Amino acid sequence: MKRLPLFAECLTAGVLVVLTALPLVTLLPALAAGCAHIRAHVDGETTAVRAYFTRVRAAACGGAGPSVGVVAGFAVPAADLVVLRHTGLPGGGAVGAVCTAVAAGLAVVVLRAAATWSPGGRWTALVRTAARRAVVDPTGSLLLGTALGVLVVVTWQLPPLVVPMLGCVLMAAVAVERRATRLHDPSRSGR
Structure with missing residues (x-):
């Protein structure tokens, strides 16, 4: 019965991240606080809603600029996909596949950065390290990409499931980063 409390x-x-990420400028802090919330539960620390909002405030320090950059990074391939969908440009299928791959890669890097955030962490360094780790650990990146794919398919079929699925993707991000830490530094194997 240990799995039910984790779910x-x-x-x-998922609920808290959706609510706090609505302004979009708070996307990175919301994801980081969500991952920290899951990590706290797994580590037996406090998971009170008040603690989540404390984490959001701590993650928001210096997170507005990178959040705007991430949103802009997602907006470019999304705009390209909209243009491709409404015009019959030759080679549009290939460009659409590249845009989708770029968006998925950015999402993997953002999730990896959010999963490694801790109070006092600088977002630029976290994103840079997450991008490096996404390349060095292709298995973990593939696992996160698969989790994102499941999120897209499930919420496409039933949009209200975005909330629990987002929580599951956050859990996957935390698990992938713990796995990567264990693989690259066995002395810090964690729990």
Whole structure:
């Protein structure tokens, strides 16, 4: 029965992340606080809603600029896909596949950065390290890409499931980063 409380925390994290990421400028802090919420549950620390908002405030320090950059990074391939969909440009299928791959790669890097955030962490360094780790650990990146794919398919079929699925993707990000830490530094194997 240990899995049910973890799923409940994933659901809670999903709800809180959706609510706090609505302004889009708070996307990175919301994801980081959601990952920290899941990590706290796994580590036996406090998972109170008040603690989540404390984490959001801590993650927001210096996170507005990178969040705007991430949103802009997602907007470019999304705009390209909209243009491709409404025009019959030759080679549009290949360009659409590249745009989708770029968006998925950016999402993987953002999730990896959010999963490694801790209070006092600088977003530029976290994103740079996450990008490096996404290349060095292709298995973990593939796992996160698969989790994102499941999120897209499930919410495409039933949009309200975005909330619990987002929590599950956050849990996957935390698990992938813990796995990568164990693989690259066995002395810091964690729990």
